[in-house]
Amino acid sequence: MKTRYLLLLLLWIVVGQQISAQSRKSSGKIIRTLLVDGQNNHDQWPKVSYMMKHYLEETGKFSVDVKRSYYTWKGDEFLADFPLKGTENTMALPKPKADSSFKPDFSKYDLVVCNFGWNAADWPKETQVAFEKFMSKGGGLVVVHAANNSFPDWPAYNQMIGLGGWGNRTEKDGPYVYYTDAGTLVRDPAPGNAGSHGAQQEFLITIRNPDHPITKGMPLKWMHTKDEMYDRLRGPAENMEVLATAFSPKSNRGTDRHEPMLLTLTYGKGRIFHTPMGHVDYSVECVGFITCLLRGAQWAATGKVDIPIPADFPTEKATSQRPFGKK
Numbered sequence: 001m002k003t004r005y006l007l008l009l010l011l012w013i014v015v016g017q018q019i020s021a022q023s024r025k026s027s028g029k030i031i032r033t034l035l036v037d038g039q040n041n042h043d044q045w046p047k048v049s050y051m052m053k054h055y056l057e058e059t060g061k062f063s064v065d066v067k068r069s070y071y072t073w074k075g076d077e078f079l080a081d082f083p084l085k086g087t088e089n090t091m092a093l094p095k096p097k098a099d100s101s102f103k104p105d106f107s108k109y110d111l112v113v114c115n116f117g118w119n120a121a122d123w124p125k126e127t128q129v130a131f132e133k134f135m136s137k138g139g140g141l142v143v144v145h146a147a148n149n150s151f152p153d154w155p156a157y158n159q160m161i162g163l164g165g166w167g168n169r170t171e172k173d174g175p176y177v178y179y180t181d182a183g184t185l186v187r188d189p190a191p192g193n194a195g196s197h198g199a200q201q202e203f204l205i206t207i208r209n210p211d212h213p214i215t216k217g218m219p220l221k222w223m224h225t226k227d228e229m230y231d232r233l234r235g236p237a238e239n240m241e242v243l244a245t246a247f248s249p250k251s252n253r254g255t256d257r258h259e260p261m262l263l264t265l266t267y268g269k270g271r272i273f274h275t276p277m278g279h280v281d282y283s284v285e286c287v288g289f290i291t292c293l294l295r296g297a298q299w300a301a302t303g304k305v306d307i308p309i310p311a312d313f314p315t316e317k318a319t320s321q322r323p324f325g326k327k
């Protein structure tokens with residue numbers, strides 16, 4: 001009798017473990033994410049990195065490690081304890097040297113979030129090659145704001161971001177891409193520099209593909225909180241879809257064109273979500289931005305989205321902001 005009970009108990013434990021393993025599997029595994037940063041022309045980049053890590057982990061669907069490129073402009077020392085504010089700003093500084101120790105093991109991750117900025121030092125060649133391999137084999141990438149200024153001389157990176165700005169990008173790098181008032185997508189090879197923006201303001205986002213997993217269920221128009229609206233971006237723009245745009249008025253040093261604000265791309269088997277939004281903390285506190293970041297990240301990593309559009313999502317008339325760190 002005792003043996004039979006023991007066998008039943010053993011069976012119950014084994015079956016129970018298998019069922020719980022299956023339910024863990026069906027509820028989706030954690031998306032292993034690596035946020036890379038360290039050189040950016042925006043003073044607030046460490047805060048924005050911290051906010052994005054928080055937003056991603058808050059969903060319970062992502063775990064986020066951070067890998068920083070530590071080379072500074074103050075000689076050859078590395079900053080081991082990078083402060084969270086008062087950081088290196090690449091604006092008006094000579095281009096820093098590459099951080100030869102910057103060698104993340106991309107193979108341990110499903111997703112990379114890039115928060116580098118303008119004038120960031122190139123990654124070591126070996127790191128570039130490892131990242132290209134990670135992406136072409138099916139990795140995910142999220143590109144935010146000034147990350148599309150980075151690495152203008154790295155052809156594969158330009159392929160991944162599709163459109164970029166500054167860094168001597170011109171017609172040699174690819175067309176301008178925008179929508180006209182009539183709703184036509186234009187690839188414009190006209191000569192000219194890439195990247196500019198007017199004064200920061202709130203602006204209206206217009207969804208161009210409401211059937212993509214990232215935008216599905218979103219209001220077709222919604223107000224973004226105060227941000228820099230990038231315009232005149234240009235690049236290879238291959239394997240790229242414009243999911244949403246914003247009108248850039250000439251009255252604010254813009255283009256009178258509808259500029260891309262949400263982009264998806266593929267690179268080999270890899271998927272990329274790119275948004276030029278996200279200049280500073282109040283831009284990133286926009287519930288529209290947060291939702292696009294989360295859904296874009298999930299899509300880039302898995303090809304699917306089940307993160308919902310929250311009830312406090314902005315509307316056509318009103319922005320919606322969640323002050324960071326305040327409940």
Ligand SMILES: [Zn+2]
Nearest residue numbers: 042146228279
């Ligand atoms: Zn900016």
